Amino acid sequence: MEEKQTQNEQEQVIQKTPSGIKIFWKEILKDKLALFSLIFFVLVTAIVFTVSLILDKEQVVKVDLFAIHQPPGGDFILGTDYGGRDVFGQLIIGTRNSLWIGFLVTALSGFIGIVVGVVSGYFGGHIDNVLMRILDFFMVLPSTMLIIVFVSIVPEYSTLSFSLIMTAFLWMGIARLIRSKALQEKELDYAQASRTLGSSHFSIIFKQVLPNITSLIVVTMTLNLAANIGIESGLSFLGFGFPENTPSLGTLLSYATNPVTLEERWWIWLPAAILILVLMLAVRNVGEALKRAADARQRRA
Amino acid sequence: MTLLKVEDLKVYFPVRGGVFNRKIGDIKAVDGVSFDIEPGETYGLVGESGSGKTTTGKAVMGLNNVTEGKIYYDGELLNADKKGQKVDIRKDIQMIFQDPYSSLNPRKRVLDIVAEPLRNYEKMSKKEEKETVQRLLSRVGLGPESMVKYPHEFSGGQRQRIGVARAIALKPKLIIMDEPVSALDVSVQAQVLNFMQEIQKELNLTYLFISHDLGVVKHMCDRIGIMYNGRFVEEGLKEDIFNDPQHIYTKRLVAAIPDIDPRNRKENIDFRERVKDEYSNSYYDYFNEEGLAYQLKPITDTHRVALPEKG
Numbered sequence: 089m090e091e092k093q094t095q096n097e098q099e100q101v102i103q104k105t106p107s108g109i110k111i112f113w114k115e116i117l118k119d120k121l122a123l124f125s126l127i128f129f130v131l132v133t134a135i136v137f138t139v140s141l142i143l144d145k146e147q148v149v150k151v152d153l154f155a156i157h158q159p160p161g162g163d164f165i166l167g168t169d170y171g172g173r174d175v176f177g178q179l180i181i182g183t184r185n186s187l188w189i190g191f192l193v194t195a196l197s198g199f200i201g202i203v204v205g206v207v208s209g210y211f212g213g214h215i216d217n218v219l220m221r222i223l224d225f226f227m228v229l230p231s232t233m234l235i236i237v238f239v240s241i242v243p244e245y246s247t248l249s250f251s252l253i254m255t256a257f258l259w260m261g262i263a264r265l266i267r268s269k270a271l272q273e274k275e276l277d278y279a280q281a282s283r284t285l286g287s288s289h290f291s292i293i294f295k296q297v298l299p300n301i302t303s304l305i306v307v308t309m310t311l312n313l314a315a316n317i318g319i320e321s322g323l324s325f326l327g328f329g330f331p332e333n334t335p336s337l338g339t340l341l342s343y344a345t346n347p348v349t350l351e352e353r354w355w356i357w358l359p360a361a362i363l364i365l366v367l368m369l370a371v372r373n374v375g376e377a378l379k380r381a382a383d384a385r386q387r388r389a
Numbered sequence: 390m391t392l393l394k395v396e397d398l399k400v401y402f403p404v405r406g407g408v409f410n411r412k413i414g415d416i417k418a419v420d421g422v423s424f425d426i427e428p429g430e431t432y433g434l435v436g437e438s439g440s441g442k443t444t445t446g447k448a449v450m451g452l453n454n455v456t457e458g459k460i461y462y463d464g465e466l467l468n469a470d471k472k473g474q475k476v477d478i479r480k481d482i483q484m485i486f487q488d489p490y491s492s493l494n495p496r497k498r499v500l501d502i503v504a505e506p507l508r509n510y511e512k513m514s515k516k517e518e519k520e521t522v523q524r525l526l527s528r529v530g531l532g533p534e535s536m537v538k539y540p541h542e543f544s545g546g547q548r549q550r551i552g553v554a555r556a557i558a559l560k561p562k563l564i565i566m567d568e569p570v571s572a573l574d575v576s577v578q579a580q581v582l583n584f585m586q587e588i589q590k591e592l593n594l595t596y597l598f599i600s601h602d603l604g605v606v607k608h609m610c611d612r613i614g615i616m617y618n619g620r621f622v623e624e625g626l627k628e629d630i631f632n633d634p635q636h637i638y639t640k641r642l643v644a645a646i647p648d649i650d651p652r653n654r655k656e657n658i659d660f661r662e663r664v665k666d667e668y669s670n671s672y673y674d675y676f677n678e679e680g681l682a683y684q685l686k687p688i689t690d691t692h693r694v695a696l697p698e699k700g
Contacts (some may be wrong), residue, residue, distance in 0.1 A: 205643035277492035284450055284484045285555065299496040 111114045115381040122377035125370035132367065133187060140184045143177055158380045160355045168341060169356050179359055182335040183367075186324075189251055189336070190317040196255040197316075201262030208263070208302075209270025210279075212291050220267075223260050231257035236328045250330070254319065262308050303382030310375035314368045321364050337364050391425040391461075393430075393449065393563055398422045398458035400441070400448050418444040420619035420681065428610075431589070433610030433627075435642070437602065442599045443487075446565045449597065450484045462563070481613040482511050483556040489548035493540040499526070499551055500536040506558045521620050525554040527554040527593040530584070546577035553585065555593060565597045570605060582609060586634075603646050609633060612691075615639050620682040625692035635694040637675045638682075641668045689691070 116123050151173065160166050166176040208219040238253045239245070273279060274297060282292045317337075324338020325330040325345075340360035344350045349357065394503045399422075401415040419441040426432045434442040449460055451467075460467040462482065483506075486492035493502055503522045507513055513521065523533045529550040539546055551570060551593065555563055569585070570578040589596060600606050606613060614624040615638065623636045634640045641692065644664040648657050674697060676682060682695040 118427075263517070268483050277486040277488055278494040280447075281453055281486055281552075281555075282494075282505065283452060284482075285506040286480060287505060296494055296497075300494065302496075 111376060112381040115377050116321045116374075119373075119377050119380075122373045125373035126377075128194050129374065130368065132183065132363075132370075136180055136183045136187065145181060147177070159353075168353050169353075175340070175359070177354055177361070178335040178340055179337075181239060182337045182340050182360065183363060185247065185330065185334060185336040186317055186320055186338070186364075187367075189241060189247060189254075190313050192247070192251040193254045193258060193320070194313045195317045196251060197259040198262055198312065200255065200259040202266050202298075202305060203341060204259070205263040205266025206293055209339070210265040210274045210289070210297060212271070212274075214296065216223045216267075223263055226257065226260050229257065232313040232323075237325070239323070247334075250308055250320075254316070258312075258319075259318070262305075264314065265304065265308055266301060269304055270297055273297045273300050296363045302376055303378075307379045307382055310378055311373060314371035314375065317364070317371070318368055361387075390428065391626070392428045392463060393426040393597070394459075394461040395402065395425070395445075395449065396423050396461070397457040398445065398448060398460065399456045400444050400453055401456040405602040413515065418618050419448065422614075422616070422619070422621055423685075424614050424621070424624065426595055427563060428595050428598060429593060430596050430611040431609050433606040433613040434597065434599045435601065435614060436608055436614055436616035437601060439618075440616040442601075442616050445568055445616070446484070446567050446597060450482060452484075480506070480559040481561050482563045482565065483559065484565045484567065485549070485552050485556050485569045488572050489545050489552055490540075490572070492552055493548055495540055498537055498539060499531075502540070502551060503555050505556060506555060510559055520605070522554075525558055526551075528557070528588070528658075529554045544577075545573050546581055549573060549581055553588065557594075558586065560592070561594070562625055563595045563631045565599070567599045568601070569598075571600070578605065584611075603642060607646075615642065618681055620695065621685055621693075622682040622695045623693070624685060625689075625694075629689070629692040633692070635670050635692070635696070636682075637671055640664055679680070 098231050116126060120310050156168065166174075166179065169175055169178070204219055204223070204275045208216045235253055235257055238256075239250065242253065270293075277291055279296060282296050287296070320329060320336065321338035321341060325342045326337045327339045328344060341357050343353075343365070344357040344361075399417070400419040400421055401417050403412045404414040404416060404651065409517050418490065422445055423439070434445060440502070444453055448455050449467075455468045467479075481521045489573060497505075498622075500519070500522055503525055507518055507521060519536070520538060526533065526535060531547065532552070535547075535551075536544070540551070543551065552569075552610075566585070570581050573581060579661045586695045588594065596609070598606065598609050600609075610627055612626055613674065615622050615630065615636070617638050623630065623634065623639045630639060634643050636695070639648060641664050644661050648654075675695070683697050685693040685695050687693045688696075
């Protein structure tokens with residue numbers, strides 16, 4: 089009984105401290121654009137992932153010569169492409185693929201970037217030197233060109249291998265950012281105090297320093313997500329993304345390279361183009377709201 | 390029986406520059422410091438900023454590389470003989486930091502902060518751990534409800550108490566206090582200092598007290614070492630230092646202690662002027678060409694002063 093009471097008290101006390109999520113909610117609720125963006129993004133993600141579960145992928149990508157270039161309406165909500173394939177179905181599966189790649193690349197590059205950055209910043213000295221020179225090497229590489237080269241020579245071309253190739257050239261930005269923050273944090277007394285209390289370097293890095301830079305990580309990853317969706321679509325547009333039997337937003341968009349399609353069959357590429365634009369804007373808006381929530385000085389009063 | 394013995398401690402920081410970032414020189418933060426601390430006493434390290442007192446403390450704690458010299462704790466060598474090695478961190482020595490605002494991780498609840506050393510050294514169940522933390526917090530005068538709060542919800546004095554609770558969690562014997570009250574309000578300083586003295590008596594602790602505030606040092610310490618430019622200029626009992634300062638630097642420091650009584654004001658000003666003149670006139674008698682102090686020489690059993698060789 090008594091224990092329960094103290095527990096209740098403790099819970100009350102916990103509620104007094106606004107948590108990060110609460111601050112973010114407050115910020116989002118104040119910023120109507122960000123709120124709308126978040127709802128939109130969550131909605132699109134949910135719809136795309138659930139509908140693509142129901143949708144028969146084989147059916148969607150099957151060539152049907154009797155239904156070439158159907159305009160919207162009738163049997164096909166958004167018409168068909170030159171292979172008689174349903175554009176709406178491709179749009180759903182394509183958005184799912186693009187989002188999935190975006191998430192995967194963001195998570196992978198974020199993971200590598202965070203580990204490299206925080207280790208480099210925390211230890212400094214030779215470790216920092218070596219890691220940063222490796223990073224510099226990757227920075228000077230013409231990444232888009234190399235991604236294209238790797239995409240064309242990789243034997244088994246799948247979502248995973250594509251994500252890994254993209255990750256290999258996209259982890260440097262976040263690593264630099266995290267490193268500079270870790271450099272600041274490790275000089276603070278609490279990191280040294282942890283050392284005197286007998287904590288290992290590993291636990292100081294991941295249990296003490298990392299929680300203090302989570303806000304930065306969340307913000308950067310969100311903004312990276314928008315960028316990564318864009319990069320993937322761009323590569324697919326250029327023809328170095330997925331093959332046609334794996335639609336993505338970029339492949340749909342690349343139909344617009346055909347001038348006739350661009351001028352007369354807007355239903356094939358326009359929805360994808362709008363979706364890319366709106367999705368990236370939505371993610372960005374949420375990211376900006378997160379950024380403000382993470383920095384007390386930028387919060388809206 | 391000495392608890393801590395520091396022998397000819399040197400901590401140099403390399404100055405890098407030129408091509409390939411070579412080492413082009415050293416900053417001699419601590420340059421040959423020796424002292425011992427007896428169990429149960431409070432040893433004060435005093436000096437101006439940059440005199441190396443904090444570096445000495447951190448070297449003993451193992452936060453800085455020791456360039457040369459030996460640190461013994463309870464007769465045991467703490468830093469291996471190899472040059473540039475850090476001191477073994479051990480649970481008998483703990484540290485209280487100067488800035489209570491940055492020494493507590495802002496993302497951790499007080500429970501996690503105070504329990505950190507326990508988690509590293511003692512195997513405890515969650516319940517035991519909670520009870521221990523609660524006991525430690527009540528010892529430093531904080532209620533159990535503070536366990537679930539974050540550091541920013543406390544005042545400076547309360548935060549420093551949390552720092553103390555964390556430091557005594559492992560039942561250490563020696564606590565290094567790096568200007569523990571310098572960041573606090575004057576009204577809170579006395580409260581925290583008295584509380585530290587209480588804790589010292591209760592737990593039979595030994596303090597290495599680093600400060601630049603002579604008033605605070607006079608209140609806290611049994612023995613005092615005065616540092617200047619990385620070296621000791623004078624060392625002795627509190628009475629030796631305050632009643633019979635021998636070195637010109639110490640004289641000037643002691644003369645600078647403020648006096649509240651306004652009737653003595655004129656007298657004090659004159660006295661300080663005289664000491665200042667003496668300081669500038671005899672500076673080269675007390676320091677060598679590089680502005681460093683000479684070796685310490687005993688003048689009584691307890692009192693050692695860095696007087697020049699020629700006398």
